[in-house]
Amino acid sequence: MDKLTFPIVLTLEEIGASGARRFISHVELPVEGTYTVGAATDDSVPVSVAGISRGHLILEASADAIVLRERDGGTTNGTFFNGERVTAAALVPGSEVVLANVVALSIRGAGQDTATKIQEQPKQERQESGSRPSSGSSISDYIIVRPGAEERARGGDEFPGGLFAGEIVSTAALRQHEAYAGEVDFLALGGGIGNFVWVDHLRVYGVPISNIRVIGIDRICYKNYERYCLNSQIPRHERLRSNAISVPDNVWGFPGYASRESFNALFRGGKGSAGAIFEVFGEPTLAQSYTPMAGEVFKSLDKEMARIGWFDMFINGRILSMRKTDDGRYAVAYRLTREAAAANNGQREQIVIGRYIHIGTGYPATRFVEDLQNFRSANPSHRDYVINAYDPHDAVYDAIGRSGKPVTVMIRGRGIVASRVHQRLVAEHDRRNANLRIIHLMRSEKPYGDGAKFRRAKRPVFNDVEIQPFNWPKACWGGSLRADIERMAPEERAETFEILGGTTTAERSDWTEMIERGTREGWYVKYYGSIERLVPDESGKANLEVRVKTRSATTEYREIHADYIIDCTGLIGDVTRSPFLKDLVETYHLPRNNAAPHGEPARLTGISVTPDFEILGLQNGHGHVYAAGQITGGGPYAAVDSFLGLQYSALRSVDHLHTVRAPFVSSFGPLKSFGQWVRWCQGVAP
Amino acid sequence: MTPTLLGRWQTRLLLFLVLGLPLTFLYAWIYAGFDVFDIDTNFFLVLVVLFVVGFILDPVYIWLQGFRWDHDWPFAFQFFFSFIEFGIVLALIYFDVLWFLPSFLLSDFDGFLVILGHFLTVFIPSFLALLGFIQIFLVRWRFKAAELGRL
Numbered sequence: 001m002d003k004l005t006f007p008i009v010l011t012l013e014e015i016g017a018s019g020a021r022r023f024i025s026h027v028e029l030p031v032e033g034t035y036t037v038g039a040a041t042d043d044s045v046p047v048s049v050a051g052i053s054r055g056h057l058i059l060e061a062s063a064d065a066i067v068l069r070e071r072d073g074g075t076t077n078g079t080f081f082n083g084e085r086v087t088a089a090a091l092v093p094g095s096e097v098v099l100a101n102v103v104a105l106s107i108r109g110a111g112q113d114t115a116t117k118i119q120e121q122p123k124q125e126r127q128e129s130g131s132r133p134s135s136g137s138s139i140s141d142y143i144i145v146r147p148g149a150e151e152r153a154r155g156g157d158e159f160p161g162g163l164f165a166g167e168i169v170s171t172a173a174l175r176q177h178e179a180y181a182g183e184v185d186f187l188a189l190g191g192g193i194g195n196f197v198w199v200d201h202l203r204v205y206g207v208p209i210s211n212i213r214v215i216g217i218d219r220i221c222y223k224n225y226e227r228y229c230l231n232s233q234i235p236r237h238e239r240l241r242s243n244a245i246s247v248p249d250n251v252w253g254f255p256g257y258a259s260r261e262s263f264n265a266l267f268r269g270g271k272g273s274a275g276a277i278f279e280v281f282g283e284p285t286l287a288q289s290y291t292p293m294a295g296e297v298f299k300s301l302d303k304e305m306a307r308i309g310w311f312d313m314f315i316n317g318r319i320l321s322m323r324k325t326d327d328g329r330y331a332v333a334y335r336l337t338r339e340a341a342a343a344n345n346g347q348r349e350q351i352v353i354g355r356y357i358h359i360g361t362g363y364p365a366t367r368f369v370e371d372l373q374n375f376r377s378a379n380p381s382h383r384d385y386v387i388n389a390y391d392p393h394d395a396v397y398d399a400i401g402r403s404g405k406p407v408t409v410m411i412r413g414r415g416i417v418a419s420r421v422h423q424r425l426v427a428e429h430d431r432r433n434a435n436l437r438i439i440h441l442m443r444s445e446k447p448y449g450d451g452a453k454f455r456r457a458k459r460p461v462f463n464d465v466e467i468q469p470f471n472w473p474k475a476c477w478g479g480s481l482r483a484d485i486e487r488m489a490p491e492e493r494a495e496t497f498e499i500l501g502g503t504t505t506a507e508r509s510d511w512t513e514m515i516e517r518g519t520r521e522g523w524y525v526k527y528y529g530s531i532e533r534l535v536p537d538e539s540g541k542a543n544l545e546v547r548v549k550t551r552s553a554t555t556e557y558r559e560i561h562a563d564y565i566i567d568c569t570g571l572i573g574d575v576t577r578s579p580f581l582k583d584l585v586e587t588y589h590l591p592r593n594n595a596a597p598h599g600e601p602a603r604l605t606g607i608s609v610t611p612d613f614e615i616l617g618l619q620n621g622h623g624h625v626y627a628a629g630q631i632t633g634g635g636p637y638a639a640v641d642s643f644l645g646l647q648y649s650a651l652r653s654v655d656h657l658h659t660v661r662a663p664f665v666s667s668f669g670p671l672k673s674f675g676q677w678v679r680w681c682q683g684v685a686p
Numbered sequence: 687m688t689p690t691l692l693g694r695w696q697t698r699l700l701l702f703l704v705l706g707l708p709l710t711f712l713y714a715w716i717y718a719g720f721d722v723f724d725i726d727t728n729f730f731l732v733l734v735v736l737f738v739v740g741f742i743l744d745p746v747y748i749w750l751q752g753f754r755w756d757h758d759w760p761f762a763f764q765f766f767f768s769f770i771e772f773g774i775v776l777a778l779i780y781f782d783v784l785w786f787l788p789s790f791l792l793s794d795f796d797g798f799l800v801i802l803g804h805f806l807t808v809f810i811p812s813f814l815a816l817l818g819f820i821q822i823f824l825v826r827w828r829f830k831a832a833e834l835g836r837l
């Protein structure tokens with residue numbers, strides 16, 4: 001059979017009562033992967049036709065076929081293939097399925113041989129049993145390119161169309177346009193935690209609410225982050241991996257979460273009041289490092305959002321593209337959500353003009369490793385046994401706990417998420433299913449004393465994993481290493497990042513205990529090697545049969561029967577997976593950072609920014625564009641994707657705004673700072 | 687904390703000027719029975735010696751920090767070494783090393799208590815300042831490895 005070539009273009013048509021067809025859209029699947037078809041805006045293939053529900057179908061695209069499957073529990077109005085009702089169907093060029101008698105879906109154009117092998121897989125969005133609707137992240141929309149999103153960004157027929165065809169648009173023309181929505185000084189794009197911290201700084205430095213607007217999909221700034229946390233097993237009562245003074249709700253970093261926790265306990269006469277303070281005092285020499293509870297961080301953000309008037313600045317929509325204007329500013333095209341549009345006479349397409357922009361769009365997409373993705377595509381019946389730890393997968397723990405029968409779970413990877421998944425499995429083992437066995441697969445052994453070396457220091461190792469309290473050495477945030485890294489040339493920086501970053505986990509006494517106990521009692525086993533073959537288990541012993549190529553001299557291969565594999569190896573952000581960023585990078589030829597050490601082929605990472613987090617290539621007269629978060633990875637600052645990193649970046653860019661004389665931005669000297677801190681303590685508006 | 691040498695020196699000087707001197711004055715004034723003309727200047731000399739000892743030890747701390755993977759200086763270390771510094775000052779007085787601070791200041795236990803009281807009066811607020819109060823006034827300090835000024 002002919003292989004399909006990516007991108008694959010799907011055609012969607014609405015079937016009227018008379019059988020007449022009306023074209024809805026072409027949808028481009030850029031790479032192999034799993035997508036959802038449904039009515040929600042965050043479904044990868046959105047179809048707003050009555051009869052189609054949210055997460056209606058799951059679509060698995062591989063080079064062999066496009067496999068469509070109904071979600072668990074089926075659909076009310078059925079799916080039809082060659083006139084027969086089915087629950088799954090494999091589409092090849094020329095075939096067509098009909099959803100609920102109202103929508104026809106087919107592949108446009110015949111495919112040829114796959115020319116390129118795709119390394120990274122997009123984020124899976126799964127709407128199935130057990131995955132709460134709240135876990136449905138909006139990320140899939142970046143992967144899937146909706147009707148000509150890219151053409152649109154570069155001036156196709158769709159909004160903003162020809163208006164944004166060039167590099168510069170005329171303000172006069174924009175003002176005449178029906179989508180024109182107004183002008184503002186400060187414009188934050190994304191609406192996540194990075195944007196929030198920037199806007200918080202602006203407000204505290206003196207900028208009024210009326211001069212700031214934020215565009216984003218989730219009104220609550222931590223919504224996207226909370227989804228990642230829940231999926232990777234950090235519920236609200238669990239502790240995060242950041243230190244006490246990483247406080248995205250407080251510009252000063254004081255009081256930190258530890259003082260607040262202790263103070264609250266003291267105040268309510270609770271026990272353990274001194275504990276948190278002692279952890280900060282003693283960390284990490286006398287006590288393990290203090291980290292705040294997720295729920296506390298979210299509560300503090302709720303409070304600060306209300307204090308600074310976040311919701312009065314917020315516009316609920318999806319950002320499409322941005323262009324420089326001919327008067328030294330920027331035009332941003334966006335599409336309001338349906339609800340937001342209702343209050344705008346149903347007009348969804350909007351353009352706003354701003355002079356100072358902050359881009360904080362977070363992770364563009366997550367990756368699903370290739371071997372597991374291939375397995376899922378080839379074995380649809382077994383796809384639920386192979387899981388990406390960043391995707392919703394609570395149902396798996398539930399099934400394991402409930403079954404009570406022997407279950408074997410393989411964890412792959414050794415970072416912090418592996419530790420959390422492991423912790424969750426141990427909880428199921430202890431509470432509900434003593435027959436659970438955990439196999440931990442790591443690529444190689446990491447003997448004690450073999451940790452990374454940097455100058456005079458060496459990183460400790462425990463249970464084959466390098467130990468680091470946070471994802472970078474502490475001095476990267478505000479110590480000697482921050483200044484050193486800022487000064488380094490790109491190649492030296494890349495080499496340093498390889499040593500200082502890497503896969504690490506935190507030292508926690510409960511994690512140590514679970515590893516030691518599991519090893520002693522025999523239900524936790526470690527193997528070193530890589531998966532060479534993964535197939536459904538025919539022997540009936542388990543769901544999966546895994547052949548691991550070991551690193552040992554005596555046994556070359558090891559056959560493992562496992563019921564589930566939970567992959568914890570990565571969350572990789574590629575800025576070109578976001579159509580918005582891709583268009584910006586291409587239109588203005590923005591330089592990217594390079595993660596490859598000297599002499600190796602380039603590995604492009606984040607968008608290059610100055611130490612003030614400005615994207616220089618976007619400078620336009622008096623207009624400036626800043627960025628924060630993972631999309632600036634690999635640049636002059638290591639810890640960009642962390643709360644404290646976001647605080648640093650906000651401080652740098654807002655200080656820079658003062659030097660370029662942006663309106664209302666004060667110099668924020670000691671007295672102003674103290675005065676604003678008092679207001680923060682009182683909980684009154686800045 | 688993750689200070690650099692310059693950061694240590696600058697912060698030490700800041701705390702000396704903003705907390706050390708006024709608090710020493712306050713302590714000495716109370717000790718003198720609220721008579722400004724009766725203030726014992728030895729308290730100021732002790733404070734200066736404490737500052738100099740710390741200033742000289744700072745490069746040693748930085749060198750030690752280099753062995754720590756995080757290149758940090760936990761608060762527990764800060765606490766511990768502050769008392770070491772104080773101990774060194776006491777020894778310098780006790781063994782008459784400094785001509786301007788004679789050992790008779792420590793000739794009895796009461797003398798020791800007076801000096802300890804002075805040390806704690808300065809040390810406790812300074813330590814609390816490091817724990818967070820400096821940041822309220824100087825937002826950039828925590829990202830600048832304890833150095834002063836803008837980023």
Ligand SMILES: Cc1cc2nc3c(=O)[nH]c(=O)nc-3n(C[C@H](O)[C@H](O)[C@H](O)COP(=O)(O)OP(=O)(O)OC[C@H]3O[C@@H](n4cnc5c(N)ncnc54)[C@H](O)[C@@H]3O)c2cc1C
Pocket residue numbers: 138189190191192193194195215216217218221222224225228229232240241242246317318319320360361362363571578580628629630641642643644646
């Ligand atoms: C599992 C996990 C655990 C973590 N734990 C910690 C921790 O313990 N401590 C720590 O300091 N850091 C942690 N981090 C890092 C964390 O990601 C960052 O601190 C923070 O959430 C990143 O903020 P951001 O603003 O860059 O992205 P986000 O908070 O994800 O915000 C980006 C927003 O932009 C929106 N958006 C994107 N594109 C568009 C568009 N075209 N139109 C409209 N809106 C758009 C998204 O919907 C999203 O809401 C963790 C990360 C993960 C994944």
